[in-house]
Amino acid sequence: MLKLILSGNVGNDATVTETSNGKVINFDVAVSKNYKNSKGEKVEKTEWIRASIWRGKDSDTKFADYIKKGKKVLIEGEPSSSGYKTKEGEIQSSLNVTVKDFEFLN
Secondary structure (H helix, E strand, O other): OOOEEEEEEEOOOOEEEEEOOEEEEEEEEEEEEEEEOOOOOEEEEEEEEEEEEEEOOOOOOHHHHHOOOOOEEEEEEEEEEEEEEOOOOOEEEEEEEEEEEEEEOO
16 A cells, blocks of 8 residues: 655645545645755745545535635545646646545644
8 A cells, every 4th residue: 555645735725526436525735845956056846736535425525615725734645646648748747645634734
């Protein structure tokens, strides 16, 4: 089993989608890191992770109302990756996490 723990800021208000398997709460999380490059200059790099919280068909998803842009969160879950092609024909990749544990930090 793979496990990912990350702390970051919610990048967009959560959305709830109904599927044949239940409901899913989707949102993006920005995780930033600071380091110095070879010239000694400070660099900040931000990685974006797509997060999904799965719920049953009859589950309450009011929790999604609190997942708002800018909120600081701590997430634990199972990572996965996916690839896609942009309109311009470039191949891109995406890091995703299926959330198992979630905590607001602010």
